[in-house]
Amino acid sequence: MAISILIPTALRQFTDDLSEVNVEAKTVREALDKLTETYVDLQKHLFTDMNALRSFVNIYVGEDDIRQKEGLATTLGDNDTIMLVPSIAGGTTAVVG
């Protein structure tokens, strides 16, 4: 399946500034594995050491959260779009800046 993965601004520093990466994959897990194989710096931002999705990144297929489907095992159809939606916060805090 030809899948398009949309990369949000906050994560583009790890994908050579690409806003969209195309992969061939049958499940969300396979698509994200292919993405992080190419862009290894992204791996630790998406997955924990236990290879679970981090809780500040949500993954959508189309407009649905994969948590409402089968999680990383959610199957993909041709031309599906995966969207990575991290929590963002532009305002300064005490430590960042």
Add this chain to the structure above:
Amino acid sequence: MSELTKEEITRYSRHLILPEVGLEGQKKLKDSKVLLIGTGGLGAPLAMYLAAAGIGTIGIVDFDYVDESNLQRQIIHGTRDVGRPKIASARDGIKSINPKVNVIAFETRLSSQNALDIIKDFDVVADGTDNFPTRYLVNDACVFLGKPNVYGSVFRFEGQSSVFHAEKGACYRCLYPEPPPPGLVPSCAEGGIIGVLPGIIGCIQANETIKLLLGKGEPLINRLLLFDSWKMRFRELKLSKDPNCPVCGKNPTITKLIDYEEFCGLKKPEVDEPIEEITALELKERFDNNERLQIIDIREPHELAIGKLPNTKAIPFGQLVRRQSELDPAIDTVVVCKVGTRSKIAIRVLKEAGYQGPLYNLRDGINSWANDVDDTIAKY
């Protein structure tokens, strides 16, 4: 319900002739109380449009002072306000648009100690602070008090907005149970922001606030609006209430306000191996002694264009792991960023990736170099 004066009928006539607002709706707005957390990029347009719309009472919470670098986007503050408390300048801005608005100013940082007291008398809360500890604090307080929370967030060219109202749908914790570790997501001060973007997202928040007060229209409950200002594209995602949500789920585990700085990892003791640091003056001395050093600047190319150290090799943060072989582990490496925060994370990333050579963090970043060594470089 309050009546409208003759002047108010003229003033709000464009609302009054909208059947969806009308006289009844405008009276509701006049009797309404909205609390704005923060009067920055999002809070500025929120305050201005809510004042113009005739909201009876606007509460504003802020403890910050107007800085010159705020003016590119925080349009309620002007050049002559630089150095003033934001709360004073925002009050002037609101009063100049609409002197009838009752402004309640809280010159304080919203905290677990004061949040419930401050929020409890307001009908709707709009969070314009856009940082993680305040966002979770406002979310939890609103869940406990049953208040709708109008959310907005911005980063570079991208924004998000939603309405979190636990009685009717998802709260922020249903969407993101936990914040990212500090430093992983850069702030506007690091990541930059197109000035118009918080204006657009703040206006969306103002629009949602007015709909909630009127009890009309379709609010962004259970919907997350994503906006990309560079592609000029809106997307909408579905949100669902999480039955296991620790604050609004069936069996909540958090039933009172907690320490949000701690929750967001901002108070975490240094359990990791300490990172060695070098000051700008020490580095200058090593340059003067012609010592062999490699200077790795992990900022993005456009930041380097503002100014950099001599003999800098640029490897953007996001490419460090892939390009670590370009470093010579036999000599000392000094890692540089803007203020010395990202460079610390970069050093940890390199160590975790197996880099063996000596790594030093330039304390306080290029800004300290600009301060102490080379004043031809602009601080930013």
